[in-house]
Amino acid sequence: MLRAAIVQLTSSDDPAANMPRTEALVRDAAKGGAELIATPEVTNIVSMSRARQREMLRSEAEDPTLARLRAVAVEMGVWVLIGSLALSGESPDGRFVNRSFLLGPDGGIVARYDKIHMFDAAPGAGEAYRESAGYRPGKAATLARTPWGGLGLTICYDLRFPELYLRLARAGARLIAIPSAFTRPTGAAHWEPLLRARAIETGCYVLAPAQCGTHPAAEGRSRETWGHSMIVAPWGEVSVMGETAGVLFADLDMAAVDAARARVPSLSGARVFHGP
Numbered sequence: 001m002l003r004a005a006i007v008q009l010t011s012s013d014d015p016a017a018n019m020p021r022t023e024a025l026v027r028d029a030a031k032g033g034a035e036l037i038a039t040p041e042v043t044n045i046v047s048m049s050r051a052r053q054r055e056m057l058r059s060e061a062e063d064p065t066l067a068r069l070r071a072v073a074v075e076m077g078v079w080v081l082i083g084s085l086a087l088s089g090e091s092p093d094g095r096f097v098n099r100s101f102l103l104g105p106d107g108g109i110v111a112r113y114d115k116i117h118m119f120d121a122a123p124g125a126g127e128a129y130r131e132s133a134g135y136r137p138g139k140a141a142t143l144a145r146t147p148w149g150g151l152g153l154t155i156c157y158d159l160r161f162p163e164l165y166l167r168l169a170r171a172g173a174r175l176i177a178i179p180s181a182f183t184r185p186t187g188a189a190h191w192e193p194l195l196r197a198r199a200i201e202t203g204c205y206v207l208a209p210a211q212c213g214t215h216p217a218a219e220g221r222s223r224e225t226w227g228h229s230m231i232v233a234p235w236g237e238v239s240v241m242g243e244t245a246g247v248l249f250a251d252l253d254m255a256a257v258d259a260a261r262a263r264v265p266s267l268s269g270a271r272v273f274h275g276p
Contacts, residue, residue, distance in 0.1 A: 002148045002252040005034035006209035008229040010245050012216040013047035015056055019065055021245075023072055029247045030076035036146070038081040039069075040209045040229070041156045041179045042098065045086055049220030050134055057096055059089035066101060074107040079146065083179020083209055084115065084155050086135075095136040100153045100179065102144045110145075113153035114138025117161055124185040131157070141167060148254055149174035152204070156180040159194050162201060169202035169267055174257045176204045181211040187226020192238070199232040203261040205252050206232040212245060234260035 007025045011018045022043055029037040044065040047053050060066065063085055073080045080103040087097050098115040116139070118132035141164060142153040152168030152175070159178050168176060176198065182191050191210075199206040212227025230241040231250045234257050239250040261267060 002254060003033045003035055003249065004207060004231065004252055005029035005032065005037045005247050005249050006207055006229050006231060006240075007037065007039045007247055008210060008212050008227060008242055008245050009040050009043065010213040010215055011040075011043060011046045011211060013045055013049065013052050013056065013218055013220075015044040015065055018044060019068055022065070023068060025245075025247050026069065026072055026080060027076060029249070030078045032247065032249055034078065034249060036079045036081065036148070038083060038177055038179060038207050038209045040083045040211045041181045042084055042086050042211065043082055046181060046211055046215040046223055046225070047217060047220065048223050049217070052217075052219040053086065053096060053134065054088070057086055057088035060087050060099070063087060070103055070107040070109075073103040073105060077105045079104060081151075081153075081177055081179070081207075083177070091136045093136070096134055097138075098135050098155060100142075100155060100177070102146075102151065102153065111142050111151075111153060113142035113155070114140075115155040115158065116141070116164070117157045119157040123183050127183055127185065129183075143168055143171050143173055146175070148252075149257070152176040154178050156182065159198065162198065165198050165202050165204075166267070169204055173202065173204055174254060175252075176202065176206050178206060178208040179210070180208060182226040184224050184226050187228065191226055191228055192230070195230060195232050196236045196238070199234055200236040201266065203234045203257055203267060205234060205254075205257065208232070212243065235263075
């Protein structure tokens with residue numbers, strides 16, 4: 001049995017102001033018995049302003065949120081999945097990276113993952129995004145080894161590309177992380193059905209911590225995100241869901257992964273076909 005926790009945040013565009021709240025919630029999760037704790041996409045900063053991002057973002061080696069959460073993982077003796085951090089200084093063209101980190105109880109970085117699929121879309125309600133203009137897409141999927149089995153790392157818009165999840169599951173994933181900062185229009189329409197679909201088709205537990213609410217902004221316009229963080233079981237049931245900032249817990253029976261896959265063995269039943 002794995003006691004997992006997901007942290008829901010309303011991050012602002014000031015990483016220094018966000019860190020105390022993030023740390024407090026991770027500590028609360030550890031005190032509640034969680035062994036694996038996951039935070040949302042862009043845990044360190046939510047900003048619609050490229051100028052603000054250039055001012056505030058740091059490289060992986062210099063990022064204070066990463067350094068602090070590594071120390072907390074050691075102190076509390078827990079695994080921490082930082083859903084992602086926005087980081088600077090690695091791309092020749094000046095773009096940022098959107099990177100997940102899996103931290104072990106010793107504070108070591110067990111795995112990294114750079115978001116592959118960039119959110120270039122106009123989802124409605126007057127919103128339009130071109131994430132690829134500011135962020136360099138990753139090129140490699142990541143499967144991390146944990147005491148509970150393989151953990152597939154993905155981020156937000158990746159959710160709409162099922163081939164990634166099937167590859168992770170066939171490579172050994174039993175848990176899949178989908179930390180997000182979903183827009184309100186797409187969240188209301190698609191968030192829950194897509195998460196449940198990814199759990200059902202892979203037979204994995206899905207951990208989906210999310211940003212929520214209206215995000216304070218010192219520069220540029222503020223952003224709104226859907227929230228509704230959830231953990232979904234391998235058969236598609238929503239184990240837990242929350243609408244406000246805080247911590248959600250769920251006890252995951254890893255035997256349910258094998259049970260779901262035995263009931264409907266679609267991972268092993270796929271056939272090669274031709275066309276169209």
